[in-house]
Amino acid sequence: MRTIRIGSGAGYSGDRIEPAVELAEKGDLDYLVFECLGERTVALAQQARMRNPEAGYDPLLEERMRAVLPLCAAKGDKKGIKIVTNMGAANPEAAATKTAEIARSLGLSKLKVAAIVGDDVLDACKSNDLPIMEFDGTIRQLGNRLLSANAYLGAEPMAQALNAGADVVVTGRASDPALFLAPMIHAFGWAMDDWNLLGRGTVAGHLLECAGQITGGYFADPGYKDVPDLARLGFPIGEVGQDGSLVVTKVPGSGGAVTAPTCKEQLLYEVHDPTKYFQPDVVADFSQVSVEEIAPDRVRVSGGRGTKRTGTLKVSIGYLDGFIGEGQISYAGPGALARGRLALDIVRERLKLTGVAASELRFDLIGVDSLHGPQVSTHDNEPYEVRVRVTGRTEKLREALRIGNEVETLYTNGPAGGGGAWKSARDVIAVASVLLPRELARPRVHFLEA
Amino acid sequence: MKLREIAHSRTGDKGNTSNISVIAYDAKHYPLLKEQVTAERVKAHFAGVVEGGVVRYELPNISALNFVMEQTLGGGVTRSLALDAHGKSLSSALLDLEIVPPSDQ
Numbered sequence: 019m020r021t022i023r024i025g026s027g028a029g030y031s032g033d034r035i036e037p038a039v040e041l042a043e044k045g046d047l048d049y050l051v052f053e054c055l056g057e058r059t060v061a062l063a064q065q066a067r068m069r070n071p072e073a074g075y076d077p078l079l080e081e082r083m084r085a086v087l088p089l090c091a092a093k094g095d096k097k098g099i100k101i102v103t104n105m106g107a108a109n110p111e112a113a114a115t116k117t118a119e120i121a122r123s124l125g126l127s128k129l130k131v132a133a134i135v136g137d138d139v140l141d142a143c144k145s146n147d148l149p150i151m152e153f154d155g156t157i158r159q160l161g162n163r164l165l166s167a168n169a170y171l172g173a174e175p176m177a178q179a180l181n182a183g184a185d186v187v188v189t190g191r192a193s194d195p196a197l198f199l200a201p202m203i204h205a206f207g208w209a210m211d212d213w214n215l216l217g218r219g220t221v222a223g224h225l226l227e228c229a230g231q232i233t234g235g236y237f238a239d240p241g242y243k244d245v246p247d248l249a250r251l252g253f254p255i256g257e258v259g260q261d262g263s264l265v266v267t268k269v270p271g272s273g274g275a276v277t278a279p280t281c282k283e284q285l286l287y288e289v290h291d292p293t294k295y296f297q298p299d300v301v302a303d304f305s306q307v308s309v310e311e312i313a314p315d316r317v318r319v320s321g322g323r324g325t326k327r328t329g330t331l332k333v334s335i336g337y338l339d340g341f342i343g344e345g346q347i348s349y350a351g352p353g354a355l356a357r358g359r360l361a362l363d364i365v366r367e368r369l370k371l372t373g374v375a376a377s378e379l380r381f382d383l384i385g386v387d388s389l390h391g392p393q394v395s396t397h398d399n400e401p402y403e404v405r406v407r408v409t410g411r412t413e414k415l416r417e418a419l420r421i422g423n424e425v426e427t428l429y430t431n432g433p434a435g436g437g438g439a440w441k442s443a444r445d446v447i448a449v450a451s452v453l454l455p456r457e458l459a460r461p462r463v464h465f466l467e468a
Numbered sequence: 469m470k471l472r473e474i475a476h477s478r479t480g481d482k483g484n485t486s487n488i489s490v491i492a493y494d495a496k497h498y499p500l501l502k503e504q505v506t507a508e509r510v511k512a513h514f515a516g517v518v519e520g521g522v523v524r525y526e527l528p529n530i531s532a533l534n535f536v537m538e539q540t541l542g543g544g545v546t547r548s549l550a551l552d553a554h555g556k557s558l559s560s561a562l563l564d565l566e567i568v569p570p571s572d573q
Contacts, residue, residue, distance in 0.1 A: 058546045152483050152544060236478065236556075243476055279476060279491065282530045286489035288480030290536045292525055308529045321529065339547050380542075380549040388551045390561050393516035409549045448547040451483070 019263075022205045024198055024222075024256045025099075027086065028052040029229030031059055031076055035085050037230065037253040037272070042089035042099060044269045045255050049201040050090060052082060052103035053194050053227045057449045060191050061336020063108035064166035065447075074109030075116070075188075083120045091126045091185070098185060102176060102197050106188040108166065110135055114188045114466050121186075121468035129468040132179035134171065134189035136461035139333055139454055143167040148452040150335070157335065157452060165447065166336040169454055172298030172327075174210060175461040176200035182463065191334060193298050195223025198256070206260045216300035217324020218262030221307060224295070225266060225284050225319065229253045232266060232284040234274030247273030264319045265312070276315045285309070285319075298331055298456075300324040330453040339448035340377075343410055343418030345425025346384070347432075347439040350403035357433035358383050358404035361425075364432055365408050368424045375417050376410035383407070405438075411446075418443035472563035475501060479559040485520075486540040486555040488562055491532040498531035504567055510535050513565055517558070535562075 025047045027038030031054040042050055054076050067074025076082075082105070092098030106113040114133035121129040144167075147158045157164065168191035177200045179187045187200070199219040202208060208215045225232055232254050234245035252272025257265040266276050285307060289295060295302040303323040310318045345365075349357040362381045369379065382388035384405035387395040408425050412418045422441025429439055471477075471490070474497040480487045490505055492498045507524040514522075520538025527534065541555050542548030 239476070242472065279493070282491045282532060283476065283478040283489060285530065286480070286487070286491075286527070286532060286534050287478055288482055288487065289534060290482070290485070290487060290525075292527055292534060305525075305527060306529060307527075342549060378543075378549060382551060384551065389557045390514075391516040394514060394561055407551065411547075411549060446547055448544065449483075450544070 020206065020260045021257050022048045022201060024049045024051060024201055024226065024258060026051055026053070026226040026229045026254050028054050029227065029231055030054065030056060031078060033229060035082055037251060038082065039085050039089065040269055040272060041253055041255065042086045047099045047255065049100050049102060050086065051197045051226070052101070052105060053197055055104040055107055055191065057334060058336065058447055060108055060168050060334065061166045061447045061449060064336065067108045072112050075107045075113035076105035079105045079113055079116060080120060083117050084124070087121055087126060088124055091129060100180060100184070100201065101186040102200060103187070104189050104192055104197060106133060106190040108190060110188050110190045111464060114464070117186055117188060118466045118468040127468055129185045130183055131186045131188065131466045131468065132182070132184035133464045133466070134175045134179065134187065134192070134461055135464060136459060137168045137171050137189070137191040139169045139459050140167040142454060142458040143333060143335065143452060146458070148454065151451045151453065153450070160337045163338040164335060165338065167333050169331045169333045169459040170298055171459065171461050172196050173199040173203055174299070175463055177203040179463045180204035182465070184465070194227040195220045195297060196299060198223030198226055199299065202258055210299065213300050213324035213326055215262045217302040218322035219258070220295065220297050220300055220302035220324065221304060221319060221322035222256050222258050222264045225281060226254050226256045228284065228287065230274065231287065232280055233268050233276055234280055237280055237283060243279065245275055249273065262322065265316055266319060267316045276317050278309045278311050278317055281309045281317045281319060296328065296332070298327065300327050329456055331456050331459055333452045333454045335450050335452060336447050337450070339446040341412045341415050341418035341443060341445055343412060343421030343443045344408065345422035345439065345441040346405055346407045347425055347428050347436045348403060348405045349433065349435055351435070354402065354404050355386065355400055357435065358406050360433045361406045361428050361436065362408065364428065365424050369421065372420065374420045376412050376421065379408070379410040381408055415443060415445070469567055469569055470563065471505065471565040471567050474567065475563070477559035477563055479556050481541055481545050481554045484539055484541045484544040486537045486558055488535045488537070488559050489532055490535070490562065491530065495531045498528065500567065500570060501533055502526065505533060505565065507535065509565065510537070510562065513562065
């Protein structure tokens, strides 16, 4: 049976670059995928593109491509490694142009770069006034606060680009598992209505898309779950068979570990009902999946299934959602906790006295209850140090600034020994979702040659 | 004993919803998880954090449970005021849950 080897070179936009280089050098790969586009990233990128029409793609695109393109290009009788990535963000064409330019500058002529466009569905969303899934409201009610609307495209346009000979495929918003499913559809000629194969391929894509999260990253818990050499964590390789069978592994000698527990944790990561993992190409069913360690750092994953895709695509919308102001200051030594609590009380009263208009406020003690609130957090010992954190949501920047200021003035007006004050105020780009009838998104493939 | 002794866990986020997996290290402990780590107990454990419903899904092939907790992430990861906006640290809090070992029942 034919097998392809797909490496996962990034789990988010800021991820480490050396593990991708290691994969390209030593992974014996056929494909290298970079998943770099978070929920909110595309909205931020859209803002960047509005300021500069040549911008709006991943800020690390150049650094990543310079690192891996020379290793991935075909040389003599050595076949190349095809690259698939969503680093196009809000501007896949500019990203593809930049990639072709980098390839030329590295002497890699004839490299074919494809841009997938059509995920930007802002106009279609506006003219259809779709309801928002997360809260009561519609697209139109967001008015001019709406910044972007990008549909999660499926694997088909990326597979078409590979079929047409692309060496590098750059997309914007696409479903993360689809970045991995596309090479499988291209290599094996899977039918776009073979739901079980697409479901199995989605299991593989889902497991690989967060890169180091399946090779021992986001996993270690000393004494319970020990992972070797996390500073040199290796990124995963999926060996995918024509029938959708999967073995997850990594480059021998790299840090981390691929074990049944690392695969199980990643299988359920960001999953709700495991029988219905909604994707643009299929509704995948993870509920019958089994994992089996067949050798050190080799785990076989089987049992993925799928059912027919739905008639809609999920669309991520970015919108302006006011401002968040924040301030922090630390207290230490005997009585630190009491002084931290006093500091919070003072700021609470000051915000009231001075009439700061915040729709929501939060008062935390970092080191005590900031992560899970006072009801969950239980303590036997007084902490040596605490960090006061006050944060609030406002409609205007001016009001957000006043929150941080009220924490900062604790230096000279608050409890004894407050140190390390810090403040910030930022605008908030929030993300919500709508469902768009599938036919209203029209993906297209554009080709460039280096 | 603590849940941590027999299970491991990972948190994921989507919008204002958090999901937490609870996975038995040893398949023989899966029935214990099913019996004692109920959606009601998880909801109570996260008092003050989880404002919506909690639904539990069972995955016997991998000896795991998956808890989906709505209205948990301060209005959603992208707009939350929380220090840990993704709720990534919630899995560690759940492993603090008290479990009655079978021999003590």
